[in-house]
């Protein structure tokens with residue numbers, strides 16, 4: 679009789695009627711004793727361990743960002759991208775909220791993902807080769823850009839995509855200035871040390887609504903309040919080209935944008951190849967490939 683090993687669920691969520699805090703079972707920085715290479719410094723490594731994120735201003739030049747904007751305009755105008763499911767619109771206005779899967783449809787973004795300025799950071803912190811679990815641009819247009827409510831990405835990626843452990847880092851590259859007026863990414867430093875097990879059950883095809891407005895798998899207000907009371911809230915600001923690297927379990931969110939200025943960021947989610955997806959822990963069908971890559975765990979080759 680063939681028995682398939684059932685992956686133990688170390689971070690159960692959406693399984694009970696009460697929220698629960700589960701202490702993190704995984705290291706934050708997986709490299710031991712090795713010296714980091716640029717752009718990482720030992721101070722930034724220590725900050726990432728403590729806070730669950732680091733921000734590096736102007737890691738990419740304005741000229742490089744201009745090229746990413748030009749590519750983005752080209753992608754946004756392609757009919758097949760607007761119609762193949764990888765483009766998510768805002769519920770009310772119909773504005774484009776996100777485009778997923780950009781590393782696979784654009785050579786420019788595929789090269790950006792493999793740039794040593796990103797690769798050196800995530801391969802050191804994860805101490806492994808990496809592949810892209812998910813890539814997307816969040817547009818957050820001026821005047822009408824909607825919020826992203828507080829959440830841990832890992833909670834969704836674990837429950838709905840089958841990501842076993844916390845060995846995954848998002849790189850958020852600012853394509854526009856991120857300032858206090860246009861809905862910058864907000865993070866709770868230190869929140870990555872506890873996994874907040876959420877209440878509620880995962881509906882079928884949850885992604886069809888959660889990518890527009892996440893309502894399932896979001897932490898309860900008392901947990902968010904306790905975390906904010908304990909650690910505060912930070913919103914890294916900086917010019918276009920700045921990069922925030924944040925750990926998959928760091929609580930984050932962002933407010934709406936009523937300023938005239940867009941807050942557009944590119945996100946690459948780098949997962950350790952040793953942490954490749956298994957069956958979703960919610961027991962539902964896997965989410966579509968353009969949201970969660972489960973077919974190509976080949977290690978990325980840095981440029």
Ligand code: 6CS
Nearest residue numbers: 826829831834888889892
């Ligand atoms: O479900 C997801 O994968 C997406 N949802 C949010 C709110 N952040 C991570 C990711 O883009």
Ligand code: FE
Nearest residue numbers: 829830831930
């Ligand atoms: Fe997120």
